Amino acid sequence: MYDVARLAGVSQPTVSRVLSQSEDVSQISKETRRRVLAAVEQLGYRPNAVARSLRTQKTRTIALLLADLSNGFYHPIARAVQKIAREHDYEVLISSSDHLHENEIHFCEIVLSRGIDGVLMAPQRLTMEELSHYVSQTNIPFVALGEHVDHPNIDIVFVDDEKATYETTRWLIEERGHRRIGYFGVPPFLPPGPGRTRGFLRAMEEAGLSVNPNHMQEGDFTLESGKQAARALLATGGNLPTALMVINDLMAIGAILTLQEAGLRVPDDIAVVGFDDIPEATIVRPALTTIAQDAYDIGQKMATALFERIENPDIGERRVYESTYKLIPRQSA
Amino acid sequence: MYDVARLAGVSQPTVSRVLSQSEDVSQISKETRRRVLAAVEQLGYRPNAVARSLRTQKTRTIALLLADLSNGFYHPIARAVQKIAREHDYEVLISSSDHLHENEIHFCEIVLSRGIDGVLMAPQRLTMEELSHYVSQTNIPFVALGEHVDHPNIDIVFVDDEKATYETTRWLIEERGHRRIGYFGVPPFLPPGPGRTRGFLRAMEEAGLSVNPNHMQEGDFTLESGKQAARALLATGGNLPTALMVINDLMAIGAILTLQEAGLRVPDDIAVVGFDDIPEATIVRPALTTIAQDAYDIGQKMATALFERIENPDIGERRVYESTYKLIPRQSA
DNA sequence: TCGAATTATGCATTCGAATGCATTGACGAG
DNA sequence: CTCGTCAATGCATTCGAATGCATAATTCGA
Structure with a gap:
């Protein structure tokens, strides 16, 4: 960023402002902005997401824990989440627990140490105490799939x-x-x-x-x-x-x-x-x-609920969303 | 980390050494180590991966680009990669291109800006120029699936x-x-x-x-x-x-x-x-x-090749691994 | 008993970008 | 002509941990 600044004849903070503040908020002159962007272009400069995350305390990453990657049921969920995440300019860290307790624990540890901004999960083996333990150590929002998750700080999406x-x-x-x-x-x-x-x-x-x-x-x-x-x-x-x-x-x-x-x-x-x-x-x-x-709907509901909380952390109490089901008679019965 | 240090009666760098250097390399006294670990335990301290990454310039994350998450062919690959990554204490950022050029580009941008340590990909629409463009901007190793990827800095795994x-x-x-x-x-x-x-x-x-x-x-x-x-x-x-x-x-x-x-x-x-x-x-x-x-084998080969390069960056020229195939006669022919 | 060699630890700096606060300059009002 | 205002920008600091170098403490040999 210093190099860009030097080339553009401005200071490093100015480059930072051009690159990270929206055009209307920042008070950067049109001319300066133009020069900075030109320098960025010329040098092929790309902001370092790690440094940015350290300073802002946001990683622009959410984590998604599925029970089984091989089970097609979860694919539309992953797809919907990816889509909504991308609309918000977030990345998704996908993990599959394969129904194993150990993997669910590992997932939570990663979430806490990596500074993830929000969590979507289909927990199966985690006890409520364990979940509480992890949720209480952070302020990031959690959204879970399944009625069985009953925690005041975790929104849920469920099917009856x-x-x-x-x-x-x-x-x-x-x-x-x-x-x-x-x-x-x-x-x-x-x-x-x-x-x-x-x-x-x-x-x-x-x-x-x-x-x-x-x-x-x-x-x-x-x-x-x-x-x-x-x-x-x-x-x-x-x-x-x-x-x-x-x-x-x-x-x-x-x-x-x-x-x-x-x-x-x-x-x-x-x-x-x-x-x-x-x-x-x-x-x-x-x-x-x-x-x-409707797995895609489930994924959408979960992701939407999560981003609402990410954008507005004091939404308040636990929210519950129900997704529908429907009997599809084919030939096997 | 300062809090841990204070509680243990040592300095922050000492805590850092206890936590990040292997027991035999570091010259921390047994007693100090014990006190530090006790303090870590007591405070429930967890190292901040983002800060660590900024300093070490390593994220302990590899990225995996699949062509289609819904296609069962890729699941064993993902599973093998996850397994090997975990053995090396790395996380895997999984993405699905759905065969779209746009998504492959996005993936590469993420890889570069997020400081990923290595890349596994099944590229389909990326031209060789684009691939070169991205690969040349970084020193991290790339391993691709498919004979069609022909680049001096990209190892490949292929099936004939x-x-x-x-x-x-x-x-x-x-x-x-x-x-x-x-x-x-x-x-x-x-x-x-x-x-x-x-x-x-x-x-x-x-x-x-x-x-x-x-x-x-x-x-x-x-x-x-x-x-x-x-x-x-x-x-x-x-x-x-x-x-x-x-x-x-x-x-x-x-x-x-x-x-x-x-x-x-x-x-x-x-x-x-x-x-x-x-x-x-x-x-x-x-x-x-x-x-x-043998998709699991393909995943293993790719991940193994990648970690070899991550652990030893100057392995030299492009390596090519072939994975086998086998006709399975069932009833449809 | 004293200095050299270890061993154990602390200090200061660094990674790259974001941000609170200070500063500069331009402009208009009085 | 002076001073206040506001827009534009820079300076210094900060995020949390790792690390080169310096130093204190300890051990050891002569």
Whole structure:
């Protein structure tokens, strides 16, 4: 910057003002501005973002923690966040926890030490104490995905998982006439497991239907775990359910593949319903009936909420945004 | 750091030494070290990465530019890079160009202004002049994916695309007896389009087979564009090829879906071969026969090459690493 | 017992840019 | 002709940590 200043015949602070203050705020003469910009151009000067960050205490970077980069559900979120961030002239540091506690902790440490300006996260294994611990050490805004995050300083965006699975289970019962319905979920410590499971069980109970414990299997959101769950179901040897609610599309697809391999017809022998509506849902045959989430909308809501707080730090209390879902009947149920 | 120093009864530089120099290099007494670490603990002090970066001129961050975050091919690359980066205690700034020139430029600007320590990229639209322009402005190492990147200061990792499609096309001809083979590619300015197309054409020519221009269609690597290409193929009305080489799996799957919708049987009426071996290849029915790339290996090679240069800046001339491919015969051909 | 060689630590400066405050010059009013 | 005002710019400092150099403390040998 000194070199630019010398070439333009002004002082370093003047160059700084030309480069970092908006035209109307600064009191730089037109002529000076022109000379400075010409010098910048001539030298190919580029401001050093690190130095700028140190002085302003802003990095113009937000961090985004996803649960699984390979799960297509998260891609529109990342895309929406990137887009909005770019509109605000911010960069996004993307990280994938792969559902691991250790990675979520690492993410938080990075956020605190790197001077990130705001955080978007889909936390799964972090306890509320841990979250509080980190949030309390900083003034930057946090926005999380999921109803389970309940902290006074964290805005959330959520989808009513319980209602979604409840309604869909009822749909399976009332519209499709199923009475033996199974459920593939995840262990209760993995959001949004509990909510979805609750919705399923409530619908079954209200309909006066019992659930065979053998028909409830657990996985970890991956395709492979959906296959395993289906294998476990088949291995029980007992009579099979006529329909299966699965906690997400990837597992649902895994289940379909394995069931078909075992000679079962979907949906004739077993109907399968997923959750998310990822691109793969239209690739499997039969195409997957699923509860669609609007991931792009979720990403937009999260990013918008975050930047509102970044631009106006004293917005006040926790805000809650709900994003919609919608049952998409295809061929698998 | 001053607070820590005061609490520990030492000077700020001493705290700095305790925190940033390895135990054996530094000449800090055991007792002082203990007191300092205790003070750090007590105050919950966390070094400011921005200040550290300004002083050391290192950000401990590398940048990774992918062509399309939604394309599963890139996920293992990202995963491998993250893993190796973490082993070196670096963070990864991931970005997706979505095949757009504008985004590739933006990425380079960020790299230069943010003081990134190294770059991994899968450039597609950047011209060699532009790349040179950016590379020449910095001393940090660049590693690129793809044979088409030919710059003395950029190491590359590549897969022999031409050989792969050549061999696979021969396989279609010799092992499977196809003589009318079509090809779905991408416009020639999109790597690795040209190499793969060349391999296909060479195999056809050597076999003395001509290619019906109607059987050559172009897309942009996406599922949707594969569907469009298939629609265009069908719309030509003429006789159809009995086999189709497709430049990547996503387009191949799109093609299969559309062909099936039109009442054609795969592979009986038209065999389809893809390239990449993404997870979706095992989801479609028939399962996709494809040329597998070892994306995790590619990511590892790229990251390893990069860190070698980061740790030893004067390694010298451009290095070239080849990663393998392998035809995976499944059911679609 | 004293100086040389270590070892342990502190002081002052530096990284690059942003900013509070001071200064300069031009202009107009009295 | 003088002084106040305001626009334009410069000076000095600051952000937080790392580091070259100087120095104090300790050890050791002769």
